Each structure stands twice: as C-alpha cells, then as structure tokens.
Amino acid sequence: MKKIDSFTINHLTLMPGIYVSRRDLTPSGDEITTFDVRMTAPNREPALTPQALHTIEHLAATFLRNHPQWASKVVYWGPMGCCTGNYLLMQGHLQSADIVELMRETFRFVASFEGEIPGATPRDCGNYSFNDLEAARAAARRYLEETLEPMPADRLTYPQ
Numbered sequence: 001m002k003k004i005d006s007f008t009i010n011h012l013t014l015m016p017g018i019y020v021s022r023r024d025l026t027p028s029g030d031e032i033t034t035f036d037v038r039m040t041a042p043n044r045e046p047a048l049t050p051q052a053l054h055t056i057e058h059l060a061a062t063f064l065r066n067h068p069q070w071a072s073k074v075v076y077w078g079p080m081g082c083c084t085g086n087y088l089l090m091q092g093h094l095q096s097a098d099i100v101e102l103m104r105e106t107f108r109f110v111a112s113f114e115g116e117i118p119g120a121t122p123r124d125c126g127n128y129s130f131n132d133l134e135a136a137r138a139a140a141r142r143y144l145e146e147t148l149e150p151m152p153a154d155r156l157t158y159p160q
Helices: 050-065 096-112 133-148
Strands: 017-025 031-038 074-079 085-091
Touching: 017 096, 031 096, 050 074, 050 085, 050 096, 050 133, 096 133
Parallel strands: none
Antiparallel strands: 017 031, 031 085, 074 085
C-alpha cells in the first residue's frame, strides 16, 4: 500500500505550530483544508495526556463551532491519535497564517476556561469522565506562550 501523506512528514524535525496537512475537494466541489495543529514536538517532548486532549477537544470544538466569524467554515476539530496535537478541518482554500488569530482565540478560551466542560455528561459523551481540565488549561497556556503568541514563520509550513 502507498504510505499516506501524513506519514511522510519528518516527525524528528517537526515543531509545535500550525501546518496545512492536506487539501481535498468534495464531490460537490467544496475545498476542505486540513490543519495540523501541533502542540508538542513529536518524539522529543512528552505527548499530551489523553484526558487533557479529550478536554481540549470538547472546549475547542465548542468554541470553534460557536465562533461568530469562523463557525460556518469549521468542519471538524479532533485529537491526533499520537496525542501531540489536533486536526482542524475547514471549508475553503486556507493557509496556516489565515487561522493564527483564530487559534490564539481558541487556546485563550481553553487556557482560561472555568466551570463544567461542555458535553462532559453521560448523556452527551461516550467517556464523559475521561477529562482533565487543569492539564488541558496548562497545555493550552504552554502552546499559547511558546508557539502561538510568538508564532515563528517557520512553524507555519512543514519542514522539508
């Protein structure tokens, strides 16, 4: 079988950032841009705990799907299986730089969130108790401070 594109990225040099992972056309002609929202340096920094990543998923998905400007373009937000970041799928031909401010807003929301995690009830989630708000907030703060707020230009395009 052919290796899928995401397995051709050199994870030994990949740093936290926002990368265009792929672009797809739907049968109706809509373009979908998939972003790699990488929060940790793979294989060199500790991965996020699954509980923190699950909490980030609940909070970020809720924030993005309610965003006044971007909600209609959000297709999906979800965690990477390797626990080093998230995927964001958006309608349109977008560049990483186009969503930097949106990611700053999203992670500020996560970093400062207090209260009940949206959708974290037995009725609403298949593993509702598998959350860690404090770890999610800490991971969001770190990503903001070390990656999103300075947002180095070399963290917007996959390394070669």
